[in-house]
Amino acid sequence: MDLPTLSSNFLYVAFIAYLIASIIFWASIGKRKEKNSKWVNTGIIITIIGLIAQIVSFIFRWIASGHIPVGNMFEFISFFGMCLVFAFLVLYFIYKETTLGLVALPITMLIIGYGSMFPREISPLVPSLQSHWLYIHVTLAALAEAILAISFFAGLVYLIVKIDQSRRSQQTFWLEVIMYSIFSTLAFIILVSSFGAAGYNVEFSYEQNGETFTTEYELPVLFEPNNSTLLTEGAFTTGIEAPGWMQGADAGRKFNTLVWSLLGGLVIYGLIRLITRKRIAHSIQPWFKRVNLDRIDEIIYRSVAIGFPLFTLGALIFAAIWAQQAWGRFWGWDPKEVWALITWFFYAAFLHLRLTRGWHGEKSAWLAVIGFAIIMFNLIVVNLVLAGLHSYA
Amino acid sequence: MNKIKCECGHINHEGTVLCESCGKPIKGNQHIDGNDKTKLLNMRYDGSARRSQTYNRTIIDKTWNFFSSVKVGVWLIVITLIASGIGTIYPQELHKQSSLPSSQFYELEYGLPGKIFYQLGFHNMYSSWWYITLLALIGISLVICSLDRYVPLRRALKNQRPKRNEVFIKRQRLFSESNKVSGEDKAQFINKLKKKGYKITEQDGHVLAEKNRFSRWGPYVNHIGLILILLAGILRLFPSIYFEDYLWVREGETALIPSTNEQYYIENEQFIYEVYDRHDERFQEALKNEEFDVPSNFQTNAIIYKVKEEVITGQEPELEEITRGEIRLNEPLSFDGITLYQQGTQLQSEYKTIDIVIRDENGQSIGNFVFDTDEDLRQYDIGSGYSVEILEYYPQFSVTEQGPSSSSKYPRNPALIFSLHSPDGDEERYFYLLEEVLPLAEDSNYDVEVASADLITASGLLVKRDRSLWLFGVGATIFMIGVVQGLYWHHRRIWIHPKEDKLLIAAHTNKNWFGLKKDIEQSIENTSITMVNDQQELDAQSKED
Numbered sequence: 013m014d015l016p017t018l019s020s021n022f023l024y025v026a027f028i029a030y031l032i033a034s035i036i037f038w039a040s041i042g043k044r045k046e047k048n049s050k051w052v053n054t055g056i057i058i059t060i061i062g063l064i065a066q067i068v069s070f071i072f073r074w075i076a077s078g079h080i081p082v083g084n085m086f087e088f089i090s091f092f093g094m095c096l097v098f099a100f101l102v103l104y105f106i107y108k109e110t111t112l113g114l115v116a117l118p119i120t121m122l123i124i125g126y127g128s129m130f131p132r133e134i135s136p137l138v139p140s141l142q143s144h145w146l147y148i149h150v151t152l153a154a155l156a157e158a159i160l161a162i163s164f165f166a167g168l169v170y171l172i173v174k175i176d177q178s179r180r181s182q183q184t185f186w187l188e189v190i191m192y193s194i195f196s197t198l199a200f201i202i203l204v205s206s207f208g209a210a211g212y213n214v215e216f217s218y219e220q221n222g223e224t225f226t227t228e229y230e231l232p233v234l235f236e237p238n239n240s241t242l243l244t245e246g247a248f249t250t251g252i253e254a255p256g257w258m259q260g261a262d263a264g265r266k267f268n269t270l271v272w273s274l275l276g277g278l279v280i281y282g283l284i285r286l287i288t289r290k291r292i293a294h295s296i297q298p299w300f301k302r303v304n305l306d307r308i309d310e311i312i313y314r315s316v317a318i319g320f321p322l323f324t325l326g327a328l329i330f331a332a333i334w335a336q337q338a339w340g341r342f343w344g345w346d347p348k349e350v351w352a353l354i355t356w357f358f359y360a361a362f363l364h365l366r367l368t369r370g371w372h373g374e375k376s377a378w379l380a381v382i383g384f385a386i387i388m389f390n391l392i393v394v395n396l397v398l399a400g401l402h403s404y405a
Numbered sequence: 406m407n408k409i410k411c412e413c414g415h416i417n418h419e420g421t422v423l424c425e426s427c428g429k430p431i432k433g434n435q436h437i438d439g440n441d442k443t444k445l446l447n448m449r450y451d452g453s454a455r456r457s458q459t460y461n462r463t464i465i466d467k468t469w470n471f472f473s474s475v476k477v478g479v480w481l482i483v484i485t486l487i488a489s490g491i492g493t494i495y496p497q498e499l500h501k502q503s504s505l506p507s508s509q510f511y512e513l514e515y516g517l518p519g520k521i522f523y524q525l526g527f528h529n530m531y532s533s534w535w536y537i538t539l540l541a542l543i544g545i546s547l548v549i550c551s552l553d554r555y556v557p558l559r560r561a562l563k564n565q566r567p568k569r570n571e572v573f574i575k576r577q578r579l580f581s582e583s584n585k586v587s588g589e590d591k592a593q594f595i596n597k598l599k600k601k602g603y604k605i606t607e608q609d610g611h612v613l614a615e616k617n618r619f620s621r622w623g624p625y626v627n628h629i630g631l632i633l634i635l636l637a638g639i640l641r642l643f644p645s646i647y648f649e650d651y652l653w654v655r656e657g658e659t660a661l662i663p664s665t666n667e668q669y670y671i672e673n674e675q676f677i678y679e680v681y682d683r684h685d686e687r688f689q690e691a692l693k694n695e696e697f698d699v700p701s702n703f704q705t706n707a708i709i710y711k712v713k714e715e716v717i718t719g720q721e722p723e724l725e726e727i728t729r730g731e732i733r734l735n736e737p738l739s740f741d742g743i744t745l746y747q748q749g750t751q752l753q754s755e756y757k758t759i760d761i762v763i764r765d766e767n768g769q770s771i772g773n774f775v776f777d778t779d780e781d782l783r784q785y786d787i788g789s790g791y792s793v794e795i796l797e798y799y800p801q802f803s804v805t806e807q808g809p810s811s812s813s814k815y816p817r818n819p820a821l822i823f824s825l826h827s828p829d830g831d832e833e834r835y836f837y838l839l840e841e842v843l844p845l846a847e848d849s850n851y852d853v854e855v856a857s858a859d860l861i862t863a864s865g866l867l868v869k870r871d872r873s874l875w876l877f878g879v880g881a882t883i884f885m886i887g888v889v890q891g892l893y894w895h896h897r898r899i900w901i902h903p904k905e906d907k908l909l910i911a912a913h914t915n916k917n918w919f920g921l922k923k924d925i926e927q928s929i930e931n932t933s934i935t936m937v938n939d940q941q942e943l944d945a946q947s948k949e950d
Contacts, residue, residue, distance in 0.1 A: 077687055107919065135691035136681045139703055139734040306939070310919050317892040317916065324888060329881045338735045340649075340746035340867045342877065345531045346500070347493040357486040361479045363892075366916075367449065368475055369439070394493070 015076035016134060022069035023090065027124060029062025030097070034117040037110055041299050052110045059097060059117065066094045077134040082150045083141055085395065089127025091151070092391070095158030096120040099315070103162050107311055111300050115165045122194065125201040129208075145334035152326025153352075157387050159319035160359065166311040167380030173303050174374055177294040183374075184291055190381065191292040192281050199276025200269070207231050215243040218264065227262045231272050237264030266396060309373050312380050313366055320359050327352045351390040358383055415564065418557070420459030423452025425564040428573030445940055446576040448913050451565070453557035473553035478546045485539045492530030495522050544635045551628045558621065567606045567613035567900070569911075574902045577911035579922065579937040586908040590932035591901065597928035598899060612901040621915065623891020630884030637876035650868040651748070653815065655755055656861045658779065659710070659724075662868055665743065670710040670724055676862045677704040678752055703747050705732045705864040709740050732866065742870055749865025756816045758859040761842060763787065763825060764852040773856060778816035790828030797822040802838060815863070825851060897921050910937055 013021070033055045040051035070091065073081040081087040100116040103109070137146075168190065175183045207230055214229040218240035227237055233249035236242070242249060254264040281292070288295045331352065332342035343349060362379050365371040371379075407419045415426035422434045423446065430440060430452075437458050438447035446452065457473035460466040471477055495515055496502070503510050507528055511519035526533055574580065595612060599605055603614035641647040650664040652671075659672040680698035681688060692699060710724035730738045737746045755778070762773040772787030778800065785793040799811040802820035809820070821837040822845075834845040835853050842853045895917045902909040914921045918939070925937055 131691070131694070133691035133694075134687055136685070136688045136699055136701065139700055143735040306941075307919065310917070314917065314919075321885065321888045321892055325885055329885065332877075332881075336874070337737065338746075339748070340737065340744065340869045342874075344499075345492070345497055347496075350489050350493050350531075354486050354489050357482050357489070361482045361486070364475050364479050364482075368479075369447075 015072045019069045019072035019076065020132070022065045022072065023124075023128075026062040026066035026069060027121060029058050029065060030117050030121050033058040033062065033113065034121070037113045037117070038299070040110065041114075055110070055113065056101070056104065059101065059113065063094065063097045063101065066090070066097070070094065073134065079137050080147050080151070081134075082146065082154070083137055084135060085130040086127050086132050088150065088154065089130070089391070090124050092154045092158060093120050093124035093127065095155045096123065096161055099155070099158040099162050099319075100165070102159075103166075103311060103315060106314070107307060109166075109303075109307060109311060111169055111303050112162070112165055112311065114299060115168050116162070119165065119194065122197050122201070126197055129201060129204045140338055143334060143338065145330060145337065149326060149330040149334050152322060152330060154326075156319050156322035156326045157355075157391075159315050160323060160355075160387060161384055162315035163312045163319070163380040164384030166308050166315065167377035167384075169300055169303060170305060170308045170312065170374065170377040171381070172293050172297055173300045173305060173308075174377070175293065177291060177297055184293065186378075187293045188291055192277055195280045195284075196273045196277025199280055200273035203231055203272055203276050204269070213244070214247040214249070216240040216264070217243055225262075227265050229265055229268060231269055233268060234271055235264060235268045237262075240264065305373070309376060312376050313372075316359055316362055316380070316383075320363060323359065324356060328356060347394050348390065351386070351394050355383070355386050355390060358386055413566075413568075413570070418454040418560075420454035420456075421452065422447075422454070423561075423573065424570070425451070425453060425561045426566050427568065427570040428452070428565070429570035430572060430576075440576075444576065445578055446573065448577075450554050450558045451561040453561035455553050455557050457553045469549060469553070472542075472546045472549035475550065478543070478550055481539060481543050481546055485536075485543065488530065488536055488539065492527055495519060495528070497530065498528040501528075540635065540638075544632060547628045547631055551625045555622075555625045562618060562621070565613070567608040568611035569613075569900055569902060571902065571904065571909070574900055574909050574911040577900075577913055578918070578939060578941045579910075579912040579925070580940055581910045581935040581937040583908045583910070583933060583935040585906055586933050590929075590934055591908065593932055594901070594928050594934055597930075598924070601924055601928065603897070603899070610903045614899040614901070616897045617894040618896055620890055620894035621896045623887050623889070623894075625887070626890060627884045627887025630880045630882070630887055633880030633883060634877055637873045637880060640873045640876065641871070646872045648868075648870050651865065652868060653749075653751070653863045653865050654705075655757070655863045657757075662709075662743070662745075664868060664870075667722075668712050669740075669743065670712070670722075671745070671866070672708040672710065673864055674706040674708060674729075676750065676864045677702060677706070678750065678862065679704075703734055703750055705747060705866065706730075707732055707738060707745070709738070711741075732864075742872065744869050744871075746867040746869065747864070748867045751817070751863045751865070753860040753862055754817055755861055755863050756819050756858060757861040759819070759821075759837070759840075760856040760858070761837070762854055762856045763791065763793075764854070766850060766852070768852065771851070776821065778819060792826045793823050794826065795821060795823045796834070825853070895920060897924065899925065908934065910934065912937055 036051055036055035036058065040048050040055065043051060070081060073087070082091050096116065097120055100113060100120070104112060171183070171187055175181075175187055177184060212230060212232070214233055215226055216229070216237050217224055217226045218237040219225075220239075226243065227240075233247065235252055235254040236249055238253050238255065240253070254267045284292060284295075331349070335344065335349075336342040362376070362383065365379070366376070409417045409419065409421060409431055411417060411424035411427060411429055411431065413424060413427040413429065415424055417425055417431065420434065420437070421431055422438045422440065423430055430446065435441040438449065438452060440446050440452075455473070457470045461470055495511060498507050501507070501510055503514070505513065507523055511523035511528060513519075515522065522528060530536055595605055595614070598614040601616070603616045606613045606615070648664050650662075652660060652663055654660040654671055654673040656673050656676050659670050661667060662669040662671050678700065679702040681692060681701045683689065683692045683698075685692070706729075708729040709727050711727045713723040713725045728738070728740045732738045732745055732747045734747045737744045739745075757778060759776045759778075760773060761776065763771045765771055771789055771791055774785035774787050774793050776785075776795070783795045785795075787793055797809075797820075799809060799820040800816040801811050801813040801818050803810060803812045803818075818839070819837075822834065823837070824832050824834045826832055831850075833849060833851065835849075836843045836845055837855070840855045840858050842855060844851075844853065895914050897912070897914045897920075899910065899912045899921075902911065910925070912921055912925060922937070922939070929936065
């Protein structure tokens with residue numbers, strides 16, 4: 013086997029290890045104390061094995077390409093997933109909070125799965141990325157974001173436990189929105205990989221700013237690109253065009269994929285609710301019965317406290333030094349830069365609010381959710397939709 | 406100022422909530438921190454007298470109180486955050502990459518929302534007066550918040566004594582009461598805390614174990630760092646500190662570096678453009694899908710000259726080489742505080758020479774001339790008594806309402822009008838454009854053609870001097886020190902308070918209660934001391950029950 017194949021096989025191993033560990037954590041619920049700790053220890057060991065496998069996969073890819081594999085969406089997201097597992101383990105060893113794994117590992121798997129939907133070929137580094145700062149800035153920023161993301165995992169546990177499910181409220185609604193977005197991500201992965209396996213492909217050409225582009229759809233066409241012609245003969249299409257104000261490369265295709273994911277998420281969510289006849293958060297609430305909420309609140313705060321300085325250093329200061337070297341300006345109000353600043357502002361506000369009475373507990377948990385949404389926005393929307401220097405697509 | 410004397414004898418400033426020395430709640434001031442309604446004492450800033458909580462009469466008091474509020478600070482951050490986000494909806498004017506003026510660009514490209522975006526000035530969000538005002542307000546808030554808290558907190562921590570008032574002890578979040586603790590157990594407890602790095606101070610059998618007080622100063626240190634960064638931003642408004650310019654220099658050309666008082670010149674020896682090999686085993690999978698070659702290097706081999714003596718107008722300056730080097734993306738070249746960055750390229754986009762041949766009616770060559778876009782030569786003697794005169798030269802030809810003109814001085818699309826003089830005094834005019842020559846007279850006696858044209862590459866370089874960088878560096882470093890100091894260490898205090906035959910234990914930390922509890926748990930192992938209760942946790946539980 014050549015190195016790239018080895019690398020992707022180790023990634024599969026890691027993925028499966030995380031899956032098994034999640035199941036073990038789930039199975040440990042409700043077990044008596046001694047038995048429980050046995051299960052939990054096994055789960056942690058399997059998580060560590062998964063992390064090692066992923067590190068090996070990372071190293072093989074590094075050797076194969078000759079540069080650190082954080083240069084495109086797939087590479088960056090799977091590196092971010094690796095950092096998430098690492099950050100989870102660190103926080104686990106401080107607080108011994110197993111339930112965190114029950115949230116952290118499945119979401120990490122979804123994130124890695126999401127990243128795998130992007131092109132996975134090993135690509136060369138364009139001149140702007142040929143710098144030592146790629147190694148330092150990108151990796152540290154990913155690690156910091158992963159640690160900050162732990163506050164989201166803890167926040168989610170907090171909300172699932174704390175929110176009263178006996179009646180409908182705004183809180184139950186938004187918690188379900190979180191669940192729904194998780195399902196939509198799952199739907200995206202299922203749809204893209206199954207249509208991909210079937211070799212589904214429809215081509216369009218479209219005009220934008222006087223130039224002609226072609227775009228390839230990997231999912232059945234619900235929305236054609238604006239102002240386009242179908243190139244694949246006999247392909248199914250609804251004939252509806254994506255709105256014209258959606259600009260940028262492949263806007264129509266991205267919109268089409270988004271709609272499919274949201275619909276798919278709706279189907280999964282709807283089916284589960286039909287079967288359980290309960291809100292999703294309500295169904296899983298019993299899993300977290302024995303959680304100590306004060307400790308969870310502490311984890312929310314602690315992971316922000318640990319992640320914030322690293323984020324400042326990795327995502328702002330090192331980024332600025334690199335930008336100064338590459339473009340002669342350490343700050344240029346590029347969308348990615350602005351969203352890193354927004355993330356920083358947000359967590360700064362979070363840390364200040366912790367000084368204020370009444371912002372611990374549930375409110376902190378909601379803030380942790382918003383913080384993660386901002387990080388994801390910067391990772392996905394800014395890279396794929398708001399064009400700029402960091403655009404990968 | 407009204408001083409308040411506590412029963413322990415310490416004299417406190419007006420507005421003090423908890424005596425700086427013994428911690429006893431001071432009567433009449435408990436509403437300030439809300440202690441009158443809760444069982445536990447609010448330990449923020451140790452109950453010290455903060456100006457903002459004490460005075461609220463004059464306009465100065467009111468301004469001070471406004472900016473010293475964390476709530477106001479958070480609001481300022483949130484507003485800035487939202488404004489920053491709005492600015493990324495559409496590209497900023499700086500990044501719009503279109504030749505259309507902004508007044509048309511946003512509306513044409515994004516429709517009505519784009520028009521609104523433009524009209525509200527969001528296309529220049531980050532240099533708008535109100536965005537800068539927001540940043541300035543955050544700066545003011547940083548200074549006032551810090552002063553309002555740092556000064557009294559420092560005083561309180563300096564004046565604290567080990568012997569605390571019992572009320573203070575009992576109303577701490579972590580508290581326990583143990584009966585009949587032997588001297589040995591107490592000594593072991595203290596010893597273990599010492600081993601964990603706690604500093605022990607004792608007064609009449611009362612003990613204070615304290616650790617990492619310096620972590621309390623973290624926020625104030627990082628705020629100083631941020632203020633330095635904001636100051637550095639202001640400094641850049643001065644041209645002697647900061648300037649930025651741009652220049653195009655063609656291969657082989659020596660050009661004046663702009664904004665340097667005509668002191669520096671750059672020669673572009675060679676421009677190197679390289680692409681990745683499509684057959685490279687590592688990348689062939691990815692490169693297969695690429696329509697265009699993927700560049701691997703942009704590089705200008707440059708020589709920098711400095712003018713030797715004072716320039717006499719009209720004379721060519723005498724140049725002296727001061728440095729040479731390769732300028733690449735990510736590898737700028739610096740000299741005398743000025744830095745050149747590789748930023749743009751125009752590959753094979755400018756004409757260097759155009760070789761034009763002239764033949765007679767029989768196709769016999771009469772001669773040729775080579776037009777060089779760099780030279781200001783107007784007359785060419787092409788032999789056999791023939792000569793060519795350049796009448797008009799447009800480096801970048803375009804036609805406007807006023808007739809033909811040039812839209813730049815760069816020979817990207819040169820056009821020529823020239824006349825051919827024959828030995829017998831005849832004159833014929835020709836027009837050159839896009840490597841074609843057209844006679845301007847109807848029946849031309851000659852056959853005039855382009856033999857060859859030589860294109861060269863121009864390198865775009867950003868010229869910068871930034872003397873504010875060090876201050877940004879210092880600010881960022883101080884910020885990092887402060888933020889690490891404040892967030893990676895925790896100020897912990899444990900009080901041991903003997904009372905008759907009992908031993909009261911209380912503890913406080915500004916964060917990470919979990920770690921503090923662990924410290925205590927490990928230190929009282931194998932003693933008869935009772936583990937502290939988390940009274941806040943119990944509180945919450947009793948409410949739920």
